[in-house]
Amino acid sequence: MNGTSSMVALEGLTRTVDLIGVGANAVLGGMLARSRNFDAVGFLVLAIVSGLGGGLIRDTLLQQGTPVALTDYAYLLTALGGALVAFLLQFEHRALWRRGFPVVDAAAVGCWAAAGAGKTLDAGLGWLPAVLLGTITAVGGGMTRDIMLGQVPRIFGGGPLYATCAAIASGALVVLASLGHREAGVLVALLLGTGLCLVSQWRGWTAPRGRTWGGGRSDPPGGSGPPEEPPPAPGK
Incomplete structure:
Protein backbone atom coordinates (compact mmCIF):
# COMPACT_ATOMS: atom_id res chain seq x y z
CA MET A 1 0.00 0.00 0.00
CA ASN A 2 2.83 2.34 0.77
CA GLY A 3 4.32 1.65 -2.65
CA THR A 4 0.98 2.43 -4.30
CA SER A 5 0.61 5.64 -2.32
CA SER A 6 4.13 6.77 -3.22
CA MET A 7 3.50 6.05 -6.90
CA VAL A 8 0.28 8.07 -6.81
CA ALA A 9 2.13 10.94 -5.11
CA LEU A 10 4.90 10.83 -7.73
CA GLU A 11 2.36 10.78 -10.55
CA GLY A 12 0.69 13.83 -9.01
CA LEU A 13 4.05 15.59 -8.71
CA THR A 14 4.96 14.68 -12.28
CA ARG A 15 1.65 15.97 -13.61
CA THR A 16 2.01 19.22 -11.66
CA VAL A 17 5.52 19.87 -12.96
CA ASP A 18 4.36 18.78 -16.40
CA LEU A 19 1.59 21.40 -16.44
CA ILE A 20 3.91 24.09 -15.07
CA GLY A 21 6.35 23.29 -17.87
CA VAL A 22 3.53 23.43 -20.43
CA GLY A 23 2.49 26.84 -19.14
CA ALA A 24 6.01 28.27 -18.99
CA ASN A 25 6.92 27.09 -22.46
CA ALA A 26 3.59 28.24 -23.85
CA VAL A 27 4.43 31.71 -22.51
CA LEU A 28 7.84 31.43 -24.15
CA GLY A 29 6.18 30.54 -27.45
CA GLY A 30 4.00 33.63 -27.09
CA MET A 31 7.06 35.76 -26.35
CA LEU A 32 8.68 34.54 -29.55
CA ALA A 33 5.45 35.39 -31.40
CA ARG A 34 5.65 38.91 -29.96
CA SER A 35 9.27 39.27 -31.07
CA ARG A 36 8.15 38.42 -34.63
CA ASN A 37 5.15 40.79 -34.42
CA PHE A 38 2.69 37.92 -35.00
CA ASP A 39 -1.05 38.30 -34.56
CA ALA A 40 -3.26 36.42 -32.05
CA VAL A 41 -3.28 33.27 -34.21
CA GLY A 42 0.52 33.23 -34.22
CA PHE A 43 0.54 33.52 -30.42
CA LEU A 44 -1.86 30.57 -30.08
CA VAL A 45 -0.01 28.32 -32.53
CA LEU A 46 3.47 28.92 -31.10
CA ALA A 47 2.22 28.55 -27.53
CA ILE A 48 0.50 25.22 -28.24
CA VAL A 49 3.46 23.86 -30.21
CA SER A 50 5.96 24.95 -27.54
CA GLY A 51 3.99 23.57 -24.63
CA LEU A 52 2.41 20.44 -26.09
CA GLY A 53 4.38 19.50 -29.21
CA GLY A 54 6.67 16.91 -27.65
CA GLY A 55 3.86 15.01 -25.94
CA LEU A 56 1.73 15.06 -29.08
CA LEU A 80 -3.99 28.54 -24.14
CA GLY A 81 -3.61 30.38 -20.84
CA GLY A 82 0.11 30.80 -21.48
CA ALA A 83 -0.66 32.23 -24.92
CA LEU A 84 -3.11 34.70 -23.39
CA VAL A 85 -0.64 35.81 -20.75
CA ALA A 86 2.06 36.40 -23.35
CA PHE A 87 -0.42 38.22 -25.59
CA LEU A 88 -1.56 40.62 -22.86
CA LEU A 89 1.68 41.14 -20.93
CA GLN A 90 5.23 41.94 -21.94
CA PHE A 91 7.46 40.79 -19.13
CA GLU A 92 10.42 38.94 -20.68
CA HIS A 93 12.80 41.55 -19.28
CA ARG A 94 11.53 41.33 -15.71
CA ALA A 95 13.93 39.91 -13.14
CA LEU A 96 11.47 37.36 -11.74
CA TRP A 97 10.98 35.79 -15.17
CA ARG A 98 14.70 35.74 -15.94
CA ARG A 99 15.45 33.97 -12.64
CA GLY A 100 12.43 31.70 -12.47
CA PHE A 101 12.02 30.49 -16.02
CA PRO A 102 15.33 28.55 -16.29
CA VAL A 103 14.39 26.54 -13.18
CA VAL A 104 10.88 25.74 -14.41
CA ASP A 105 12.25 24.99 -17.86
CA ALA A 106 14.86 22.57 -16.50
CA ALA A 107 12.29 20.84 -14.30
CA ALA A 108 10.03 20.41 -17.33
CA VAL A 109 12.85 18.71 -19.26
CA GLY A 110 13.34 16.18 -16.46
CA CYS A 111 9.61 15.67 -16.05
CA TRP A 112 8.89 15.29 -19.76
CA ALA A 113 11.79 12.87 -20.16
CA ALA A 114 10.52 10.72 -17.29
CA ALA A 115 6.94 10.84 -18.58
CA GLY A 116 7.96 9.97 -22.13
CA ALA A 117 10.22 7.09 -21.17
CA GLY A 118 7.71 5.71 -18.69
CA LYS A 119 4.83 5.84 -21.14
CA THR A 120 6.94 4.06 -23.75
CA LEU A 121 7.77 1.26 -21.31
CA ASP A 122 4.08 0.99 -20.40
CA ALA A 123 3.33 0.51 -24.10
CA GLY A 124 5.53 -2.62 -24.06
CA LEU A 125 8.47 -1.21 -25.99
CA GLY A 126 12.13 -1.72 -25.08
CA TRP A 127 14.81 0.44 -23.54
CA LEU A 128 16.02 2.14 -26.73
CA PRO A 129 12.58 3.38 -27.86
CA ALA A 130 11.99 4.52 -24.26
CA VAL A 131 15.13 6.67 -24.26
CA LEU A 132 14.32 7.99 -27.74
CA LEU A 133 10.72 8.93 -26.96
CA GLY A 134 11.66 10.34 -23.56
CA THR A 135 14.05 12.68 -25.37
CA ILE A 136 11.52 13.54 -28.07
CA THR A 137 8.91 14.34 -25.43
CA ALA A 138 11.30 16.81 -23.81
CA VAL A 139 12.62 18.58 -26.91
CA GLY A 140 10.14 17.88 -29.72
CA GLY A 141 7.94 20.91 -29.12
CA GLY A 142 10.76 23.43 -29.11
CA MET A 143 12.38 21.83 -32.14
CA THR A 144 9.10 22.02 -34.07
CA ARG A 145 8.60 25.62 -32.99
CA ASP A 146 12.07 26.61 -34.17
CA ILE A 147 11.43 25.02 -37.57
CA MET A 148 8.12 26.87 -37.86
CA LEU A 149 10.02 30.10 -37.20
CA GLY A 150 12.45 29.30 -40.00
CA GLN A 151 15.53 28.81 -37.83
CA VAL A 152 17.84 25.90 -37.05
CA PRO A 153 16.61 24.17 -33.88
CA ARG A 154 18.75 25.17 -30.92
CA ILE A 155 19.23 21.55 -29.87
CA PHE A 156 21.36 21.13 -33.01
CA GLY A 157 24.07 23.35 -31.57
CA GLY A 158 24.81 26.50 -29.63
CA GLY A 159 22.35 26.03 -26.79
CA PRO A 160 22.29 24.21 -23.44
CA LEU A 161 22.32 20.41 -23.42
CA TYR A 162 18.55 19.90 -23.34
CA ALA A 163 18.48 16.80 -25.55
CA THR A 164 21.49 15.25 -23.83
CA CYS A 165 20.04 15.87 -20.38
CA ALA A 166 16.70 14.41 -21.46
CA ALA A 167 18.38 11.29 -22.88
CA ILE A 168 20.37 10.73 -19.67
CA ALA A 169 17.26 11.22 -17.51
CA SER A 170 15.29 8.81 -19.70
CA GLY A 171 18.09 6.24 -19.47
CA ALA A 172 18.12 6.51 -15.68
CA LEU A 173 14.41 5.73 -15.50
CA VAL A 174 14.80 2.77 -17.87
CA VAL A 175 17.65 1.29 -15.82
CA LEU A 176 15.85 1.65 -12.50
CA ALA A 177 12.58 0.36 -13.93
CA SER A 178 14.37 -2.74 -15.23
CA LEU A 179 15.66 -3.32 -11.69
CA GLY A 180 12.14 -3.12 -10.28
CA HIS A 181 12.37 0.42 -8.90
CA ARG A 182 9.96 2.27 -11.17
CA GLU A 183 8.87 4.81 -8.53
CA ALA A 184 12.46 5.68 -7.68
CA GLY A 185 13.22 5.87 -11.40
CA VAL A 186 10.61 8.57 -11.93
CA LEU A 187 12.03 10.67 -9.11
CA VAL A 188 15.66 10.13 -10.16
CA ALA A 189 14.88 11.00 -13.79
CA LEU A 190 13.10 14.17 -12.73
CA LEU A 191 15.91 15.29 -10.43
CA LEU A 192 18.71 14.21 -12.76
CA GLY A 193 17.22 15.90 -15.82
CA THR A 194 16.52 19.08 -13.87
CA GLY A 195 19.96 19.18 -12.24
CA LEU A 196 21.87 18.51 -15.45
CA CYS A 197 19.95 21.20 -17.33
CA LEU A 198 20.60 23.77 -14.62
CA VAL A 199 24.30 22.91 -14.45
CA SER A 200 24.64 23.02 -18.24
CA GLN A 201 23.02 26.47 -18.29
CA TRP A 202 25.24 27.68 -15.46
CA ARG A 203 28.46 26.27 -16.90
CA GLY A 204 27.61 27.00 -20.54
CA TRP A 205 28.07 23.38 -21.58
CA THR A 206 27.41 22.48 -25.21
CA ALA A 207 27.72 19.24 -27.13
CA PRO A 208 30.95 18.73 -29.11
CA ARG A 209 30.79 19.71 -32.76
CA GLY A 210 31.91 17.52 -35.64
CA ARG A 211 35.47 17.67 -36.88
CA THR A 212 36.83 17.46 -40.39
CA TRP A 213 39.52 14.94 -41.39
CA GLY A 214 42.04 17.73 -41.10
CA GLY A 215 41.25 18.10 -37.41
CA GLY A 216 39.46 21.45 -37.59
CA ARG A 217 35.99 22.05 -36.26
CA SER A 218 33.10 22.13 -38.69
CA ASP A 219 30.93 25.21 -39.04
CA PRO A 220 27.89 25.64 -36.78
CA PRO A 221 24.60 24.26 -38.11
CA GLY A 222 23.42 26.34 -41.04
CA GLY A 223 26.54 28.47 -40.85
CA SER A 224 24.63 31.11 -38.94
CA GLY A 225 25.06 32.80 -35.63
CA PRO A 226 22.75 32.60 -32.62
CA PRO A 227 19.00 33.04 -33.21
CA GLU A 228 17.57 36.51 -33.31
CA GLU A 229 15.00 36.00 -30.56
CA PRO A 230 15.97 37.37 -27.14
CA PRO A 231 14.61 34.60 -24.84
CA PRO A 232 16.68 31.43 -24.34
CA ALA A 233 14.46 29.11 -26.32
CA PRO A 234 14.60 25.54 -24.97
CA GLY A 235 14.00 22.38 -26.96
CA LYS A 236 10.56 21.36 -25.41
Whole structure:
Protein backbone atom coordinates (compact mmCIF):
# COMPACT_ATOMS: atom_id res chain seq x y z
CA MET A 1 0.00 0.00 0.00
CA ASN A 2 2.83 2.34 0.77
CA GLY A 3 4.32 1.65 -2.65
CA THR A 4 0.98 2.43 -4.30
CA SER A 5 0.61 5.64 -2.32
CA SER A 6 4.13 6.77 -3.22
CA MET A 7 3.50 6.05 -6.90
CA VAL A 8 0.28 8.07 -6.81
CA ALA A 9 2.13 10.94 -5.11
CA LEU A 10 4.90 10.83 -7.73
CA GLU A 11 2.36 10.78 -10.55
CA GLY A 12 0.69 13.83 -9.01
CA LEU A 13 4.05 15.59 -8.71
CA THR A 14 4.96 14.68 -12.28
CA ARG A 15 1.65 15.97 -13.61
CA THR A 16 2.01 19.22 -11.66
CA VAL A 17 5.52 19.87 -12.96
CA ASP A 18 4.36 18.78 -16.40
CA LEU A 19 1.59 21.40 -16.44
CA ILE A 20 3.91 24.09 -15.07
CA GLY A 21 6.35 23.29 -17.87
CA VAL A 22 3.53 23.43 -20.43
CA GLY A 23 2.49 26.84 -19.14
CA ALA A 24 6.01 28.27 -18.99
CA ASN A 25 6.92 27.09 -22.46
CA ALA A 26 3.59 28.24 -23.85
CA VAL A 27 4.43 31.71 -22.51
CA LEU A 28 7.84 31.43 -24.15
CA GLY A 29 6.18 30.54 -27.45
CA GLY A 30 4.00 33.63 -27.09
CA MET A 31 7.06 35.76 -26.35
CA LEU A 32 8.68 34.54 -29.55
CA ALA A 33 5.45 35.39 -31.40
CA ARG A 34 5.65 38.91 -29.96
CA SER A 35 9.27 39.27 -31.07
CA ARG A 36 8.15 38.42 -34.63
CA ASN A 37 5.15 40.79 -34.42
CA PHE A 38 2.69 37.92 -35.00
CA ASP A 39 -1.05 38.30 -34.56
CA ALA A 40 -3.26 36.42 -32.05
CA VAL A 41 -3.28 33.27 -34.21
CA GLY A 42 0.52 33.23 -34.22
CA PHE A 43 0.54 33.52 -30.42
CA LEU A 44 -1.86 30.57 -30.08
CA VAL A 45 -0.01 28.32 -32.53
CA LEU A 46 3.47 28.92 -31.10
CA ALA A 47 2.22 28.55 -27.53
CA ILE A 48 0.50 25.22 -28.24
CA VAL A 49 3.46 23.86 -30.21
CA SER A 50 5.96 24.95 -27.54
CA GLY A 51 3.99 23.57 -24.63
CA LEU A 52 2.41 20.44 -26.09
CA GLY A 53 4.38 19.50 -29.21
CA GLY A 54 6.67 16.91 -27.65
CA GLY A 55 3.86 15.01 -25.94
CA LEU A 56 1.73 15.06 -29.08
CA ILE A 57 4.59 13.62 -31.14
CA ARG A 58 5.23 10.91 -28.51
CA ASP A 59 1.59 9.84 -28.23
CA THR A 60 1.17 9.79 -32.00
CA LEU A 61 4.22 7.54 -32.42
CA LEU A 62 3.09 5.21 -29.63
CA GLN A 63 -0.39 4.77 -31.18
CA GLN A 64 -1.89 3.97 -27.80
CA GLY A 65 -5.02 6.03 -28.26
CA THR A 66 -5.79 9.74 -28.43
CA PRO A 67 -2.91 11.96 -27.23
CA VAL A 68 -3.33 12.90 -23.58
CA ALA A 69 -3.13 16.61 -24.46
CA LEU A 70 -6.47 16.17 -26.26
CA THR A 71 -8.20 14.07 -23.61
CA ASP A 72 -7.05 15.91 -20.47
CA TYR A 73 -8.32 19.47 -20.91
CA ALA A 74 -5.88 20.79 -18.30
CA TYR A 75 -3.04 20.55 -20.82
CA LEU A 76 -4.69 22.43 -23.66
CA LEU A 77 -6.20 25.02 -21.32
CA THR A 78 -2.80 25.61 -19.72
CA ALA A 79 -1.19 26.17 -23.13
CA LEU A 80 -3.99 28.54 -24.14
CA GLY A 81 -3.61 30.38 -20.84
CA GLY A 82 0.11 30.80 -21.48
CA ALA A 83 -0.66 32.23 -24.92
CA LEU A 84 -3.11 34.70 -23.39
CA VAL A 85 -0.64 35.81 -20.75
CA ALA A 86 2.06 36.40 -23.35
CA PHE A 87 -0.42 38.22 -25.59
CA LEU A 88 -1.56 40.62 -22.86
CA LEU A 89 1.68 41.14 -20.93
CA GLN A 90 5.23 41.94 -21.94
CA PHE A 91 7.46 40.79 -19.13
CA GLU A 92 10.42 38.94 -20.68
CA HIS A 93 12.80 41.55 -19.28
CA ARG A 94 11.53 41.33 -15.71
CA ALA A 95 13.93 39.91 -13.14
CA LEU A 96 11.47 37.36 -11.74
CA TRP A 97 10.98 35.79 -15.17
CA ARG A 98 14.70 35.74 -15.94
CA ARG A 99 15.45 33.97 -12.64
CA GLY A 100 12.43 31.70 -12.47
CA PHE A 101 12.02 30.49 -16.02
CA PRO A 102 15.33 28.55 -16.29
CA VAL A 103 14.39 26.54 -13.18
CA VAL A 104 10.88 25.74 -14.41
CA ASP A 105 12.25 24.99 -17.86
CA ALA A 106 14.86 22.57 -16.50
CA ALA A 107 12.29 20.84 -14.30
CA ALA A 108 10.03 20.41 -17.33
CA VAL A 109 12.85 18.71 -19.26
CA GLY A 110 13.34 16.18 -16.46
CA CYS A 111 9.61 15.67 -16.05
CA TRP A 112 8.89 15.29 -19.76
CA ALA A 113 11.79 12.87 -20.16
CA ALA A 114 10.52 10.72 -17.29
CA ALA A 115 6.94 10.84 -18.58
CA GLY A 116 7.96 9.97 -22.13
CA ALA A 117 10.22 7.09 -21.17
CA GLY A 118 7.71 5.71 -18.69
CA LYS A 119 4.83 5.84 -21.14
CA THR A 120 6.94 4.06 -23.75
CA LEU A 121 7.77 1.26 -21.31
CA ASP A 122 4.08 0.99 -20.40
CA ALA A 123 3.33 0.51 -24.10
CA GLY A 124 5.53 -2.62 -24.06
CA LEU A 125 8.47 -1.21 -25.99
CA GLY A 126 12.13 -1.72 -25.08
CA TRP A 127 14.81 0.44 -23.54
CA LEU A 128 16.02 2.14 -26.73
CA PRO A 129 12.58 3.38 -27.86
CA ALA A 130 11.99 4.52 -24.26
CA VAL A 131 15.13 6.67 -24.26
CA LEU A 132 14.32 7.99 -27.74
CA LEU A 133 10.72 8.93 -26.96
CA GLY A 134 11.66 10.34 -23.56
CA THR A 135 14.05 12.68 -25.37
CA ILE A 136 11.52 13.54 -28.07
CA THR A 137 8.91 14.34 -25.43
CA ALA A 138 11.30 16.81 -23.81
CA VAL A 139 12.62 18.58 -26.91
CA GLY A 140 10.14 17.88 -29.72
CA GLY A 141 7.94 20.91 -29.12
CA GLY A 142 10.76 23.43 -29.11
CA MET A 143 12.38 21.83 -32.14
CA THR A 144 9.10 22.02 -34.07
CA ARG A 145 8.60 25.62 -32.99
CA ASP A 146 12.07 26.61 -34.17
CA ILE A 147 11.43 25.02 -37.57
CA MET A 148 8.12 26.87 -37.86
CA LEU A 149 10.02 30.10 -37.20
CA GLY A 150 12.45 29.30 -40.00
CA GLN A 151 15.53 28.81 -37.83
CA VAL A 152 17.84 25.90 -37.05
CA PRO A 153 16.61 24.17 -33.88
CA ARG A 154 18.75 25.17 -30.92
CA ILE A 155 19.23 21.55 -29.87
CA PHE A 156 21.36 21.13 -33.01
CA GLY A 157 24.07 23.35 -31.57
CA GLY A 158 24.81 26.50 -29.63
CA GLY A 159 22.35 26.03 -26.79
CA PRO A 160 22.29 24.21 -23.44
CA LEU A 161 22.32 20.41 -23.42
CA TYR A 162 18.55 19.90 -23.34
CA ALA A 163 18.48 16.80 -25.55
CA THR A 164 21.49 15.25 -23.83
CA CYS A 165 20.04 15.87 -20.38
CA ALA A 166 16.70 14.41 -21.46
CA ALA A 167 18.38 11.29 -22.88
CA ILE A 168 20.37 10.73 -19.67
CA ALA A 169 17.26 11.22 -17.51
CA SER A 170 15.29 8.81 -19.70
CA GLY A 171 18.09 6.24 -19.47
CA ALA A 172 18.12 6.51 -15.68
CA LEU A 173 14.41 5.73 -15.50
CA VAL A 174 14.80 2.77 -17.87
CA VAL A 175 17.65 1.29 -15.82
CA LEU A 176 15.85 1.65 -12.50
CA ALA A 177 12.58 0.36 -13.93
CA SER A 178 14.37 -2.74 -15.23
CA LEU A 179 15.66 -3.32 -11.69
CA GLY A 180 12.14 -3.12 -10.28
CA HIS A 181 12.37 0.42 -8.90
CA ARG A 182 9.96 2.27 -11.17
CA GLU A 183 8.87 4.81 -8.53
CA ALA A 184 12.46 5.68 -7.68
CA GLY A 185 13.22 5.87 -11.40
CA VAL A 186 10.61 8.57 -11.93
CA LEU A 187 12.03 10.67 -9.11
CA VAL A 188 15.66 10.13 -10.16
CA ALA A 189 14.88 11.00 -13.79
CA LEU A 190 13.10 14.17 -12.73
CA LEU A 191 15.91 15.29 -10.43
CA LEU A 192 18.71 14.21 -12.76
CA GLY A 193 17.22 15.90 -15.82
CA THR A 194 16.52 19.08 -13.87
CA GLY A 195 19.96 19.18 -12.24
CA LEU A 196 21.87 18.51 -15.45
CA CYS A 197 19.95 21.20 -17.33
CA LEU A 198 20.60 23.77 -14.62
CA VAL A 199 24.30 22.91 -14.45
CA SER A 200 24.64 23.02 -18.24
CA GLN A 201 23.02 26.47 -18.29
CA TRP A 202 25.24 27.68 -15.46
CA ARG A 203 28.46 26.27 -16.90
CA GLY A 204 27.61 27.00 -20.54
CA TRP A 205 28.07 23.38 -21.58
CA THR A 206 27.41 22.48 -25.21
CA ALA A 207 27.72 19.24 -27.13
CA PRO A 208 30.95 18.73 -29.11
CA ARG A 209 30.79 19.71 -32.76
CA GLY A 210 31.91 17.52 -35.64
CA ARG A 211 35.47 17.67 -36.88
CA THR A 212 36.83 17.46 -40.39
CA TRP A 213 39.52 14.94 -41.39
CA GLY A 214 42.04 17.73 -41.10
CA GLY A 215 41.25 18.10 -37.41
CA GLY A 216 39.46 21.45 -37.59
CA ARG A 217 35.99 22.05 -36.26
CA SER A 218 33.10 22.13 -38.69
CA ASP A 219 30.93 25.21 -39.04
CA PRO A 220 27.89 25.64 -36.78
CA PRO A 221 24.60 24.26 -38.11
CA GLY A 222 23.42 26.34 -41.04
CA GLY A 223 26.54 28.47 -40.85
CA SER A 224 24.63 31.11 -38.94
CA GLY A 225 25.06 32.80 -35.63
CA PRO A 226 22.75 32.60 -32.62
CA PRO A 227 19.00 33.04 -33.21
CA GLU A 228 17.57 36.51 -33.31
CA GLU A 229 15.00 36.00 -30.56
CA PRO A 230 15.97 37.37 -27.14
CA PRO A 231 14.61 34.60 -24.84
CA PRO A 232 16.68 31.43 -24.34
CA ALA A 233 14.46 29.11 -26.32
CA PRO A 234 14.60 25.54 -24.97
CA GLY A 235 14.00 22.38 -26.96
CA LYS A 236 10.56 21.36 -25.41
